[in-house]
Amino acid sequence: MAQPRDFGFGEEQQMLKDASRKFMEDKQPLVTLRKQIAGSEDPYLGKERTGGFDQAAWKEMVQLGWSALAVPEKDGGAGMDLVTAVAVMEEIGRSAMPTPLTSTLHATFVLREAGTVEASAWLRKIAQGKSATLAIFGADGSLGSDSTDVAADEQGLTGTSYFIQDLQKADFLVVAAVNADGVGLYCIETEGEGVTREFDRIVDLTRDQGRVSFSAAEADCVAPANLGAQALHKAMPALLTLVAADIAGGCEWLLQTTAEYARIRTQFDRPIGFFQAVKHPIVNMMIATDETRSLVYNAACAYDTDPDDADRCARLAKSSASDTAEFCANRGTQLHGGIGFTWEADVQIYHKRQIHSQYLFGDGVWHRQKLAEQL
Amino acid sequence: MAESSKRGQESPEQAEFRAYCRAWLEENRPPPTRMPLPQAAYEVTADEHRSYLVDWQAKCYEAGLIATDVAKEYGGHGHTGFQQIASAEVRRAQVPYFINWIGLGMTAPTLLAHGTQAQKQTYLPPIFSGEDIWCQGFSEPGAGSDLVSLSTSAVKQGDNWLVNGSKVWTSLGALARWMLLLARTDKADKYNGITYFICPMDVAGVTVNPIHKMTGESGFNEVVLDNVIVPDHMRIDEVGAGWKVAMSTLTSERGAAQGVGAVASSESPMGTMEQLIALAKGTSRNGRSVWDDPVWRDRIMKLYERTEALMQSSRRAANRELNGGAMRIPLQGKLVGSEIGQAVHQCALAILGMASSLYVGDANSVADGKWTLGYMNTYTGTISGGSSEIQRNILGERVLGLPKTK
Structure with missing residues (x-):
């Protein structure tokens, strides 16, 4: 199957990437984040974190059409493909911005794959500025379209969904639930009746996460029978690719920031980047980041144009990204020396975001195992 | 399994050319050699392998798989955007590699960028056909990773240069007619004291000694240059510009340019x-x-x-x-x-x-x-x-x- 030149990444994607980078830089998300979390540093004191985000920035992103960029045009969105979404996700990763955009994009691709009239109605809500997130994990957090601990029957949804990303930021949930004929998908407002939210205390400062218990909660079925499992299966390459793109952006930040530190920080009368024990690991960060990034663009392009190869390419992207996340976070902290493991240094924020992303939707070992089964 | 080489939006002409390459390679795949070929072009030493591989390269050149995008006046086929297709198909077909990989991968890009009109017209066609095999004389016993400290000297005598010194790790040195040579023309200026030459290998004063590697193979050589005469018209670019030119050649070696179709190994x-x-x-x-x-x-x-x-x-x-x-x-x-x-x-x-x-x-x-x-x-x-x-x-x-x- 022929794939487009440059992975389908053209002028339009470049303009959007440049615009989103500038937007994130202007918003200084880490300054806002630090204000919001001030005083909650000590984990033993048990102070609540708000899982807050820059509401004004989110409104602007909605107005710019970014939250609906992957919503089909017929549902009021921009109808862009995954390679375009990836361009924006990389910038979110680079800025480490807390935002509902990530989980809303994830929900968008799942609803797109559901392809029903009911799903369209919820996609239109995204186009109107609503945020969403996926509720698809069971208690063990393992990946798979049948791993949900929620059941659906005529009473509504019952059971608990775990590891829901950016739950505090989402207006509605896309829930995977077992029905009489398989796994379906159900949409429900996060503040609806029969919906109880509990928030996790997580190490990543840039996201929030939680669980939702449903008790006979009335939900809108957007993928009946086993169509939900099928939609999740088809959307999974997009989800893996989006997380991998987020990681690639964060790793690029870790690379550039560590290189800058090595150019400036002086020891033994020289910038430490002079020493090959510092210089070479930084180059290794670049090599790992570039391998991941190449696989991310390939995966996005495969999802957009070569569905038969999408699963393989996405698993390669996520497995590479997971290892790169760990490696770049590790070297980034280490090469910053003493300042590197303080709260004050931004490298810690990225480090913890990368730990979270590394395991989100399966790590390298998981995806390599799954991939090997196909070879 | 996906073949990434196929991915890319091709014009109808490019698609037609790809189909042509594929069919030609299928029909003209050479029979295996009696003694198995080494794994890569730089290990070739046996006469039997040399003549077999030179014939194969000549045939591929005639068929338009080599120098595909090079101008006709330099012996090329004058296309645009075809070479990477030809090279990808050669790799895909798992046919023998091209023996003249230094000529194709290093000399040709260097001459196309820095050579005179006469140099391009003289040296390029026999590179493409495989008639003239090239080797590279950069490294020296005292100048490996720190290449710029090389000391082989070239001294101007009338219209000629007199070259003395020794080069090591010279792949294809025993088979080559020409060498890409870096020599010092000014001892006082480390970077601007190096000049780039084309050095003949079949003249008096050139001695080639094979070096056996840990594998036992002897594709590498030591080349001793003892009062070798190199005419000034075989100098590439200005006197003292050798380092700059060499950096562009090394960029080719480091994978930036596969411009004329060098394929040094049959395995992808x-x-x-x-x-x-x-x-x-x-x-x-x-x-x-x-x-x-x-x-x-x-x-x-x-x-x-x-x-x-x-x-x-x-x-x-x-x-x-x-x-x-x-x-x-x-x-x-x-x-x-x-x-x-x-x-x-x-x-x-x-x-x-x-x-x-x-x-x-x-x-x-x-x-x-x-x-x-x-x-x-x-x-x-x-x-x-x-x-x-x-x-x-x-x-x-x-x-x-x-x-x-x-």
Whole structure:
């Protein structure tokens, strides 16, 4: 199957990437984040974190059409493909911005794959500025379209969904639930009746996460029978690719920031980047980041144009990204020396975001195992 | 399995040319040699292999698979955007490599960028046909990674230069008619005191001594230059411009330019990877196939993942924005490719276990000892043309702006 030149990444994607980078830089998300979390540093004191985000920035992103960029045009969105979404996700990763955009994009691709009239109605809500997130994990957090601990029957949804990303930021949930004929998908407002939210205390400062218990909660079925499992299966390459793109952006930040530190920080009368024990690991960060990034663009392009190869390419992207996340976070902290493991240094924020992303939707070992089964 | 080489939006003309290449290579695949060919062009020494490979290259040149995008006045075929298709098809067809890989991969790009009109017209056509084999005289016993400290001297005498010194690690030195030579023309100026020459190999004062590598092969040579006369018209670019020109040549060696169709090995990285998976599937250990052991599987799949990344990076490098600056990906190519290749071979030896001890020529060896031989040959990749350590310096300094090691 022929794939487009440059992975389908053209002028339009470049303009959007440049615009989103500038937007994130202007918003200084880490300054806002630090204000919001001030005083909650000590984990033993048990102070609540708000899982807050820059509401004004989110409104602007909605107005710019970014939250609906992957919503089909017929549902009021921009109808862009995954390679375009990836361009924006990389910038979110680079800025480490807390935002509902990530989980809303994830929900968008799942609803797109559901392809029903009911799903369209919820996609239109995204186009109107609503945020969403996926509720698809069971208690063990393992990946798979049948791993949900929620059941659906005529009473509504019952059971608990775990590891829901950016739950505090989402207006509605896309829930995977077992029905009489398989796994379906159900949409429900996060503040609806029969919906109880509990928030996790997580190490990543840039996201929030939680669980939702449903008790006979009335939900809108957007993928009946086993169509939900099928939609999740088809959307999974997009989800893996989006997380991998987020990681690639964060790793690029870790690379550039560590290189800058090595150019400036002086020891033994020289910038430490002079020493090959510092210089070479930084180059290794670049090599790992570039391998991941190449696989991310390939995966996005495969999802957009070569569905038969999408699963393989996405698993390669996520497995590479997971290892790169760990490696770049590790070297980034280490090469910053003493300042590197303080709260004050931004490298810690990225480090913890990368730990979270590394395991989100399966790590390298998981995806390599799954991939090997196909070879 | 996807063939990434096929991915790319092609014009109807390009698609037609690809189909032509594929059909031609299928019809004209040469019969195997009596004695198996070495794994790569730089190991060739036997006459039988030389003449076989020169004939093969001439045939491919005539068919339009080499110098495809080079102007007709220099012996090329005058197309645009066809060479990478031809090269990809040559690799895909798993046909013999092109023996004149230094001529194609280094001399031709260098002359096209820096040569005079006469030099291009004289030297390029026999490079393409394989008639004139080239070798490279850069490294010296005292100048390896620190190439700029080279001391082979060239002294002007009338219209000629008198060259004295010695070069090492000279692949194809025993078969070559010409050498790309770096020589010092000014001892006082380290960087601007080097000049680039074309040095004839069949003249008085040139002695070629083979160097046996750890594999036992002797593609490498030491070349001693004793009062060798090089006419001034065989100088490339200005006196003192040699370092600048050499850097552009090394960029070709480091994977930035495959401009005229150099293919130095018949194996593609993904092809080798597939052989590794087949080896794991076919080798039993602890009562089951190696492939069915999750620990092994993860190690192999990590290599598979990096091999796919290598292929996708070369695709990405075509887009300046995605590349992250003009040279960021191309400068990684040789370093990453050679290190992955080495890790793949290490993995193969580990899968073979005790059978990895069986070497070329042993009747019980797997694939005639190719994994063990190939493993040792991967050090050619990680050491020559600027070792991995030097590559990391270059990347850190040129791409990331870190202070120079010097």
